Amino acid sequence: MLILGIETSCDETAASVVKDGTKILSNVVSSSMRYHRKFGGVIPEIATRHHVENIDKVIERSLRKASLSIKEVDVIAVTQGPGLVGALLSGISCAKAMAYALGIPLIAVDHLKAHIYSSLMQEGMPSFPFIGLVISGGHTRLCLVKDFDDVVTIADTLDDAIGEAYDKVAKILGMGYPGGPLIDRLAKKGNPRAIKFTCRPLNGSLDFSFSGIKTAVLYHVKKHVDAQALKSTRLPIADIAASFQESALSVIVKNSLKAMEKHRIKTLVIGGGVSANSRFREMVKKESVSKDFKAYFPPLELCSDNASMVAGLAYRLYKKGIRSSLDITAN
Ligand code: KG4
Ligand code: ZN
Secondary structure, eight states, X not given: OEEEEEEOSSSEEEEEXXXXXXXXXXXXXXXXXXXXXXXXXXXXXXXXXXXXXXXXHHHHHHHHHTTOOGGGOOEEEEEEESSOHHHHHHHHHHHHHHHHHHTOOEEEEEHHHHHHHGGGTTSOOOOSOEEEEEESSXXXXXXXXXXXXXXXXXXOBSSOOHHHHHHHHHHHTTOOSSHHHHHHHHHTTSOTTSSOOOOOOOTTSOXXXXXXXXXXXXXXXXXXXXXXXXXXXXXXXXXXHHHHHHHHHHHHHHHHHHHHHHTTOOEEEEESGGGGOHHHHHHHHHHHHHTTOXXXXXOGGGTSSOSHHHHHHHHHHHHTTOOBOTTOOOO
């Protein structure tokens, strides 16, 4: 079965053809990031315009790369949300029009569930239930995955998402946008124990909060770092980056372990932009050996937003008899 996936929830205009849920025949991503960089964050109107102007070319490219004509596609899959509403609507409108014109089924997919699925496209499928962890620019969520269409949220962030915290800390440190990959790289040169930035798990709950640590970094920089030092990528900036990262990631690891313990589950499936982080991968791998659980990470090219995860998950939903109507709207 050939599924064409479309993803437009944020700044990436993406299309992909996936065969039978796991075989990626093409994975095309056109990002509008270069237009957002000077604002230090994604501007919804610019992202939406980029989708509208590029979606047809991205789809054509994905079909060409898969050596297919549109008539050979069996199902159209699209991200329904969560995401920026205008951005989502541009992909949804396109998907609906294609499904209607071609007379083939439409399947709407949840972006966060698709991020979790991205980890399962290369490695074999774990058995249900498992714990899913989404760490991205918009979300920090733990969930109990009982089936592809039965996912229960266990914990969320109460304020900033982890990726957002990375991006804001990078801004405070005078670095570029998006800050996650930059902090990941810089932190390797720093001492993670140099500064005590506390990011405690919340009492009695598995929820997350990252706005406090972001503010702590801001006050530390105001008090201890002069403007000249901010221009360098050497100490103490590297120490701040490493100390922030260590503390924030430790809470995510701890809460994931607690979620697995609580539900007596030995499988953690991770997805989202921050799952590309090298220190996070190291931490989880170490814990998985000492605590004897299996961790699934997406391949690096599927960590950030893409349409392969959308087409892949849609295949599983299709097999369960799920179809979407042509009057769906953005979530
Ligand atoms: O999943 P994603 O592409 O978009 C959303 O659905 O939000 O995630 C983007 C986020 C950004 O905040 C970016 O800074 C972060 O993922 N990110 C990273 C790394 N690569 C991307 N954060 C930490 N370390 C990285 N290596
Ligand atoms: Zn995403």
